[in-house]
Amino acid sequence: MSPLGRQNLQQLAMDMSPPIHRWMKDDLDRSVFQKSITVLAARIPAQETTTLLKSDVLRRYIMDVPKIRSVVWDPSGAQGQRLVLLKVPTEASLSPEARIFLTEHSAELVDHTIRLNYDYWTADDILQAVLPEELLSGSPTGFSVTGHIAHLNLNKEYLPYKKIIGKVILDKNPAIKTVVNKIDNIDSKFRFFKMELLAGEPNFVVEHHESNCRFTFDFSKVYWNSRLHTEHDRLVQLFKPEDVVADVFAGVGPFAVPAARKGCAVLANDLNPDSAYFLSTNIVKNNVVDLVRASCEDGRDFIRDAILNVMENPFPPYFRPKLSRLKEKKLRRDQQALEQSSQDSVYPLPPTLPPRNVVTRFVMNLPDSALDFLDAFRGVMVARDRTEGELGRLYDAMPMIHCYCFTRELEPVEAEADIRLRVEAKIGHKIEEDVDMHLVRSVAPNKDMYCVSFRLPRAVAFCAVTSCRGCFG
Numbered sequence: 001m002s003p004l005g006r007q008n009l010q011q012l013a014m015d016m017s018p019p020i021h022r023w024m025k026d027d028l029d030r031s032v033f034q035k036s037i038t039v040l041a042a043r044i045p046a047q048e049t050t051t052l053l054k055s056d057v058l059r060r061y062i063m064d065v066p067k068i069r070s071v072v073w074d075p076s077g078a079q080g081q082r083l084v085l086l087k088v089p090t091e092a093s094l095s096p097e098a099r100i101f102l103t104e105h106s107a108e109l110v111d112h113t114i115r116l117n118y119d120y121w122t123a124d125d126i127l128q129a130v131l132p133e134e135l136l137s138g139s140p141t142g143f144s145v146t147g148h149i150a151h152l153n154l155n156k157e158y159l160p161y162k163k164i165i166g167k168v169i170l171d172k173n174p175a176i177k178t179v180v181n182k183i184d185n186i187d188s189k190f191r192f193f194k195m196e197l198l199a200g201e202p203n204f205v206v207e208h209h210e211s212n213c214r215f216t217f218d219f220s221k222v223y224w225n226s227r228l229h230t231e232h233d234r235l236v237q238l239f240k241p242e243d244v245v246a247d248v249f250a251g252v253g254p255f256a257v258p259a260a261r262k263g264c265a266v267l268a269n270d271l272n273p274d275s276a277y278f279l280s281t282n283i284v285k286n287n288v289v290d291l292v293r294a295s296c297e298d299g300r301d302f303i304r305d306a307i308l309n310v311m312e313n314p315f316p317p318y319f320r321p322k323l324s325r326l327k328e329k330k331l332r333r334d335q336q337a338l339e340q341s342s343q344d345s346v347y348p349l350p351p352t353l354p355p356r357n358v359v360t361r362f363v364m365n366l367p368d369s370a371l372d373f374l375d376a377f378r379g380v381m382v383a384r385d386r387t388e389g390e391l392g393r394l395y396d397a398m399p400m401i402h403c404y405c406f407t408r409e410l411e412p413v414e415a416e417a418d419i420r421l422r423v424e425a426k427i428g429h430k431i432e433e434d435v436d437m438h439l440v441r442s443v444a445p446n447k448d449m450y451c452v453s454f455r456l457p458r459a460v461a462f463c464a465v466t467s468c469r470g471c472f473g
Contacts (some may be wrong), residue, residue: 036113049082205218400455
């Protein structure tokens with residue numbers, strides 16, 4: 001490439017970065033982010049703009065910078081004139097062919113000033129201009145969104161700049177009204193993160209949409225992880241509409257409510273009173289009151305009681321998907337007509353289905369400690385069977401268990417072996433039927449989250465000795 005060509009390419013590279021202000025730490029001064037850039041512009045009649053914009057010889061010079069218009073009104077006030085902005089500072093930066101083309105179209109070359117302010121730059125642009133140079137490579141512009149809240153998990157080196165970071169994220173994301181930072185590990189008892197307000201409104205009650213459901217909850221008092229929405233969907237897709245699901249650690253309902261919307265009957269439990277409150281709220285809001293029963297008790301007690309509770313107080317049968325009001329009205333008319341018709345009608349009445357009195361699945365979404373609760377299944381059908389063996393007759397197929405956990409083993413084979421060993425140690429029996437290990441996500445450099453699914457061994461559920469050590473064979 002000729003020296004002139006290299007010079008032209010360098011001149012085409014415009015510096016649109018914000019001015020550097022690394023003195024900021026506690027307060028964000030938006031007014032200092034101002035920048036003026038002088039570029040060359042071609043003044044032409046409005047009807048000639050398309051010709052210039054489509055010209056092959058000018059294409060490389062036409063302004064194509066994000067959020068900067070390539071054609072603007074002529075600030076001189078000349079009637080019917082427009083300015084086509086070029087991304088070069090002087091006429092000398094243009095090729096001879098471009099200059100000839102502009103002359104042939106009676107274009108007048110003039111200077112034009114582009115003025116940029118704080119609103120022009122992105123959050124990352126601003127943080128790159130204010131954070132110390134040693135922190136630029138990990139600029140914390142990524143965050144999780146829950147309703148109107150942006151949730152950050154800042155590393156300790158960024159904490160001195162947390163207020164500025166919060167304000168920038170609030171400014172640059174119109175849908176965000178509140179920015180918080182996690183300041184502690186998850187609460188060991190009630191499963192929520194302690195957090196501090198960085199910017200915006202101190203309003204932590206959100207309405208979040210997921211899986212065509214609406215969830216309302218206080219983000220500061222319950223556990224919610226928006227990154228798990230894919231996993232919520234994956235598991236619910238495994239459920240059959242006729243299932244009865246016992247959700248041991250239900251939270252505010254990310255599994256329970258979508259499952260009920262699908263037709264499943266659900267026992268949903270959480271020990272956290274705030275989670276149980278918002279779970280009940282979400283059951284009502286999503287119109288699944290008839291299909292979800294909420295409770296607030298210890299997970300072990302819930303597991304031990306769920307099977308007998310469903311047997312003694314069964315759910316109505318699953319018949320069909322919920323219809324619209326118009327279709328429901330039409331169906332009632334058709335059924336009434338069928339009932340009045342003769343017995344030899346070619347249209348048989350819908351069959352009478354039995355109530356749902358068997359738990360078909362347990363969901364245990366407490367990855368930090370759910371495995372510790374598996375011992376509650378030992379003898380679960382013996383300890384609660386006060387009906388002289390009726391549970392044994394009802395459960396020709398045992399319930400599926402879907403249990404979430406963490407492992408430090410990063411290779412799939414080692415991870416599966418680790419999880420299987422821990423599960424079998426807790427239930428006192430090998431797991432062999434319908435076993436599946438699903439990697440949910442990596443939560444840390446040496447920590448993965450899994451969902452282990454297996455069918456509860458019959459020998460465990462009906463083991464007369466609660467230790468079940470004799471069940472290994």
